[in-house]
Amino acid sequence: MRTLMVMRQGRWTPWLYMAPAIIVLVIYVAYPAIRTGLYSFQNNDGTASAAVRCAADQPCWGFLENYRQAFAGQQGQIALRNTAIWLLVMVPGTALFGLLLAVLTDRVRYEALAKAIIFMPMAISFVGAAIIWRFVYNPDPGIGILNALVTALGGESRAWLATDPPGNTLLLTVIGIWIWTGFTMTLLAAALKSIPMEIIEAARVDGANELQLFFRIMLPLLAPTIAVVMTTMTINTLKMFDIVWVMKGIQTDVIATRMVSELYLDRNNGLASAYAIILIVLIIPVTVYNIRRFGVEEAEK
């Protein structure tokens, strides 16, 4: 931070300028985050330790009881399993499609148009996207285009969203990929553009074919950006709420939706808070890694 202090200001002036922001942040982010941490060890109305939620002749973790229920309860396990599926599919999926599209569109003249089309779902709300895809997955081959294609190819139409778990979650991740690929593509395309032409030309002159060019030259140079893309997508996926909420299927819950159900439908503050804490414990290391990376890049500029 380089600054040139040419004007004196009163001792309190800077704080006056920052006060509104600080007050709002403390009330809305810092303090409640700490409260949530505390709630997660307490019963539903925060009046006693979570231990009182233990049922007789059942395992009990004392003040960690909310966490036990989150990890050992059937609902919690489904949510954890589905979150893992989301991560395993979404993160590599968006990175691969983003990379593919960045590399392909880089070579054509209608690049801007193609990118706008791929990016467009990013502007749409997740709820809107969910409706769009419910329509695609509709069981009636006269309504859903997926079944229309399947039947046209001689297959049987199916009620896709009623597929047994975890198949239905996989179908939901397709929506996630559809939405977020525009984002990864844009990040990767920017990185691709920053590779100096001379390097690529030189490799071409040396007789490298396009595949070699991609794997030997571009991929290593893109690696840092790919890392950022994947970590960012990990965070985005962990927070994923709307799609799953709107597409509610049999056992499709992820941590974020489970948490809101506990809070909103069942008024289970303690358990909901425990889910929130599990979420942030998963997110923090990734974010820290991401910000570090960001810092390194900023410094290198």
Added chain:
Amino acid sequence: MNKERFVMFVNRIPLNLAIIVLCAIWLLPTLGLFITSFRPQQAVNESGWWMALAATRPGTDEYQTYCGQCHGENYNALPNADLSSPDLIAQYRRSIQLSGTFNREYNGVIHIPEDQHPDAQQTADILDHLRIASGLQESPPRFTFANYKDVLVGYSARGGTYDEVCAADGPSGTRTCDFWTDATAPNAVLRGMINSFIVTVPATFLPIILAGFAAYALSWMDFNGRRVMFAALVGLQIVPLQMVLVPIFRMYTDLGLNGTFLGVWLFHTGFGLPYAIYLIRNFVGRLPADLFESAYLDGANHFTVFRRIVLPLALPAIAALAIFQFLWVWNDLLVALIFLGNNAPVLTYQLSQLVDSLGGGWHRMTAAAFISIAVPLLIFFAFQRFFVRGLLAGSVKG
């Protein structure tokens, strides 16, 4: 085209094909929604949106399946029951009358065996088909705005559009048949849209204003702990929204802020701030120092400098930020669901409700969905550059 260019062209076919196929896959779902939202209900039930331009008539398939083998393709195979005659069909005003003939005996034979009856919806489609075939009724238009009107006024009953029902039966229940009165009722999508704007506009500008002041202090004022302060404020980006819902929900219950716009504005302000401070600080911090120097030497105070120099110059960053925050709030479901819910349903909330109830059929649900995504799409195509920029810089946002 010379030979070399031709070879180039052929070589590039796989590349172009791959891109076009991928783009088509990305576009098709949205296109389907868009087209469906303009099709009349019967057409939606009749054929997929990809057939929207093919000539079809309601009930064609149903007629073929249930009646065609006896009454013939041209409706007149049975001389005593010429279904193409308007006089005959005019006797059947409602589909229930038509289904009344199915159990009758003609010449000692049951008209249609019980297990081969079309169901109520199919019978209605067949009647429409016959009324059109006999010239009693015009074929329905291929495209219509009726779905949009229906959802704007929140009309979701089966059978008939809002206009048709109002013309036939007039006002009833909560339906006044006055467009503006109905469209501002709680479950009307127009009302949802107004609510969305009421939520979004202040929730976009409040954090930017607060962040502007803070960012100015953090970049051009001298005080102890400046770096720490910056790191702390921006570091709050880590906290995911889910993490604060429980305490704030309880706080709002105590304060009576649940279900109020104020509560939602402030919440979005809190969550928009860290990223806004980060972005504006980065931008304002890079402005040339001479600018400030000369202004201070001219006797300007901090507030003047902030208003006259910093705000105008930071406009590009503010624009990117505003677009980003606007879309974020507009598209949000979680905060609206928890803190506003039914009290002031915004568009995303209404949509999620429509999905649960299947909102009066696909023709209307697609229209409602398209209304909700039209605003973001317009903004996206109008300000694509700012939007992408704001999003890239914001890739670490909470």
